[in-house]
Amino acid sequence: MRLMGRDLVALLLFAGFAAVPLLANLLQDPFLLVIATRMLAFAIAAMGLDLVLGYGALVSFGHAAYLGIGAYAVTILMRLGVYDIGLHLLAGIAAAVVFAVGTGAVSLRTRGVYFIMITLAFSQMAYFFFVSFSALGGDDGASLPQRSTLFGHDLLENDLWLFWLALGLLIGLFLVCRAIVGSRFGRVLCGARENPQRMQAIGFVPFGYQLTAYVISGAITSIAGVLLANQAEFVSPALMNWHRSGELIVMVVLGGIGTLSGAIAGAVLALLLEETLAGFTQYWKLWFGLFLVGIVLFAPGGVQGLVARIKLQIGSRR
Amino acid sequence: MSVVLSAQGLRKSYGALTVTDNLSLDLHQDELLAVIGPNGAGKTTLINQLSGQLRPDAGRVVLAGRDISDQSMAQRVHLGMARTFQITSILPGFSVLENVALAVQARSGSSFRFFRAAAGQRRLNDAAMAHLAEVDLDADAQRRAADLSHGKQRQLELAIALATDPHILLLDEPLAGTGGAEAARLVALMQRLKARHSILLIEHDMRAVFALANRIAVMVYGQIIATGTPDEIRANPRVRAAYLGQESV
Structure with missing residues (x-):
């Protein structure tokens, strides 16, 4: 396995996460663990989105639907008396795959703005489906009776264990995504982003590859939904609102489109900004927006782009 | 000589404008057939229909005796047909090596x-x-394709086309926008390629065309008005009137 600069950023992020429990202990602030777990879940979702957005240039404005699908998989299975997290993950992924195959096959017949709009439309359909599903709490959502169990143990009731599970999943999924983008499949996906005409002229039909990527992306994002449901012990349609889809895109842009570690960094940064800015003012979204404009104008490529530029600077000084 | 690719009665119109007008043309085994004609004659539209990027309104495209009119561009590549584009079409963000490796990948395994x-x-x-x-x-293998000079990008596009292992090459103005030494290198390259490939070449550089072509077809307003050896074309009065004009070639 070849280590690259981007991997270094990911390693630093993972190490930073691993230090959170210690920090929470030191500062006697258990809330840190809660925030960090949410960061991990959103990092997984952003990474999943980046697979299609960054590597496939397919701007999905409907990825919140997969967060919701994962979360509702937990709610529904618990109502049916199934509490195991492994089964929750499997069910969430399976449902996400079904939803992604259906909506992706239709959406991928369009391009550009139309793709954005149609993915948005599908996710809003999912949103309103759960809004009107009164047995699951409808618009208000519903609390979970408990967290998912791990091999029959209620280990995850402890915030610390949930945190480690989320970190483990993030690292595992990072390695999976990293392998995918470097594989034969990943090359075809990136090639279709670079120049679809050229891809057809060497004998590839991008559709099948793009649909597969879209399905993988949705499945990964649904895993984040399972984690978020467990973290909050509460599931409502708000999780799949189109605002959420926008936030996921913002995370990817903040971190640097088309870099997996960038998506993770973006999720961390976005939640960090939200927490700190919200502490100063209730109009934090205004400042967040200004910050985002600044990033796009002055640091295109986001966090990952900044790191690359700093490295270039250091390199040229030597 | 056997015919490897033929257009039979192709028609294509955009509204009232007929771009390909009942056009028939044969490409023979291991020949370089140049299609020349004034701008707007419909040469690129012809290549687009041969390669499968465009569907003709009527007529057939036949590859080695087999009707491939319904096959997509990607399917035709797998039948041994590759093309280059008038406007360079490469993967700009990929390295030069990756550009070609991806084309190899298309023909080797899943x-x-x-x-x-x-x-x-x-x-x-x-x-x-x-x-x-x-x-x-080969010396530029690790460079980013976007950073290559225009001439080298043209060479790269040819390498990509060759990597799909074609026996028919459709080249749409490979010399467009290249200068002296670059153009000479590309002409020498095509000279080598024509020994092992059947090539249909669209080109405006008449010196290159007359140096490379075994046969030349002259296209005007969507129709082939003359086909023949370079000498025959040079001597053809209709061609001189329609296209070559007073230019001496």
């Missing part, structure tokens, strides 16, 4: 492989390097 790193696959890289050497671009 691309629904998700885990093994493509960058380390010798089978892809070795074949890609061989094609790069064929177009004298």
Whole structure:
């Protein structure tokens, strides 16, 4: 396995996460663990989105639907008396795959703005489906009776264990995504982003590859939904609102489109900004927006782009 | 000589404008057939229909005796047909080597492989390097394709086309926008390629056309008005009137 600069950023992020429990202990602030777990879940979702957005240039404005699908998989299975997290993950992924195959096959017949709009439309359909599903709490959502169990143990009731599970999943999924983008499949996906005409002229039909990527992306994002449901012990349609889809895109842009570690960094940064800015003012979204404009104008490529530029600077000084 | 590719009664119109007008044309085994004609004659539209990028309104495209009119561009590549574009069409963000390796990949094994790193696959890289050497671009293998000079990008596009292992090449103005030394290199390259490939070449550079072509077809307003050896074309009065004009060639 070849280590690259981007991997270094990911390693630093993972190490930073691993230090959170210690920090929470030191500062006697258990809330840190809660925030960090949410960061991990959103990092997984952003990474999943980046697979299609960054590597496939397919701007999905409907990825919140997969967060919701994962979360509702937990709610529904618990109502049916199934509490195991492994089964929750499997069910969430399976449902996400079904939803992604259906909506992706239709959406991928369009391009550009139309793709954005149609993915948005599908996710809003999912949103309103759960809004009107009164047995699951409808618009208000519903609390979970408990967290998912791990091999029959209620280990995850402890915030610390949930945190480690989320970190483990993030690292595992990072390695999976990293392998995918470097594989034969990943090359075809990136090639279709670079120049679809050229891809057809060497004998590839991008559709099948793009649909597969879209399905993988949705499945990964649904895993984040399972984690978020467990973290909050509460599931409502708000999780799949189109605002959420926008936030996921913002995370990817903040971190640097088309870099997996960038998506993770973006999720961390976005939640960090939200927490700190919200502490100063209730109009934090205004400042967040200004910050985002600044990033796009002055640091295109986001966090990952900044790191690359700093490295270039250091390199040229030597 | 056997016919490898033929257009039979192709028609294509956009509204009232007929771009391809009942056009029939044969490409023979191992020949270089140049299609010349004034701008707007419909040469690129012809290549687009032959390669499958455009569907003709009527007529057939026949490859080695088989009607391929309903096949997509991607399917035709797998039947041994490759093309280059008038406006350079490469993968700008990929390295030169990756550009060609991806074309090799299209013809060798499944691309629904998700885990093994493509960058380390010798089978892809070795074949890609061989094609790069064929177009004298092996020294630039690790550079980003977007950073190459225009002439080198044209060479790269040829290497990509060759990597799909075609026996028919459709080249749409490969010399467009290239200067003296670059153009000479490309002409020499096509000279080598025509020994092993059947080539349909669209080109405006008449010196190159008359140096390379076994046969020349002259196209005006969507129709072939004359076909023949370079000498026959040069002597044809209709061609001189319609296209070559007073220019001496």
